[in-house]
Ligand SMILES: [Zn+2]
């Protein structure tokens with residue numbers, strides 16, 4: 626499935642582009658030589674991301690020269706000067722994050738921690754990649770799907786009746802296992818802050834499967850972390866808008 630360019634290397638992913646943007650912003654727009662320690666360090670990190678495993682065996686994959694070119698492409702998007710081969714991912718990540726230096730740095734640090742946290746356990750497939758990129762999204766989904774935590778959450782909420790924290794849907798007429806099938810755990814800690822901490826029950830919200838998809842979709846559309854109150858507000862405004870336009 627890897628699409629290729631240049632030396633047959635896969636296209637840069639969102640995570641990888643965020644890591645390069647972080648270096649560009651940390652150096653205040655000065656593009657260092659491919660021989661510099663910062664470029665070599667980034668090259669090594671990109672080669673250790675837990676995907677592209679096959680490609681990463683190629684010596685040209687994200688090598689310091691390739692990283693240098695990517696930094697020049699980012700500079701081109703940032704300044705409008707240059708003749709490089711800028712990708713749509715470069716433009717998109719710059720449009721979303723080019724003026725959010727501190728946030729980019731927090732996300733980049735979380736991706737670095739995420740490489741350690743991911744370990745050798747397989748990462749789940751994801752269908753909606755959040756703005757922070759594939760690795761942090763996959764770790765978020767892996768935390769949410771942890772069967773032990775899901776069980777604890779359902780047990781803790783059973784007493785008060787299972788109810789979605791966004792739309793408040795509840796089906797207490799159904800038997801327990803049918804009710805449980807409606808709900809999913811959503812991890813409340815923003816992707817860039819989750820790091821190595823162990824998930825606690827208080828880090829999880831109980832959402833119906835619909836609202837869980839909606840809150841993730843809202844994060845993709847807003848290119849920001851969306852909390853439960855914000856998600857409720859989005860739904861409330863949409864229904865108010867609909868009432869008014871009738
Ligand atoms: Zn709901």
Ligand SMILES: [Zn+2]
Pocket residue numbers: 769810811812837841
């Ligand atoms: Zn979630």
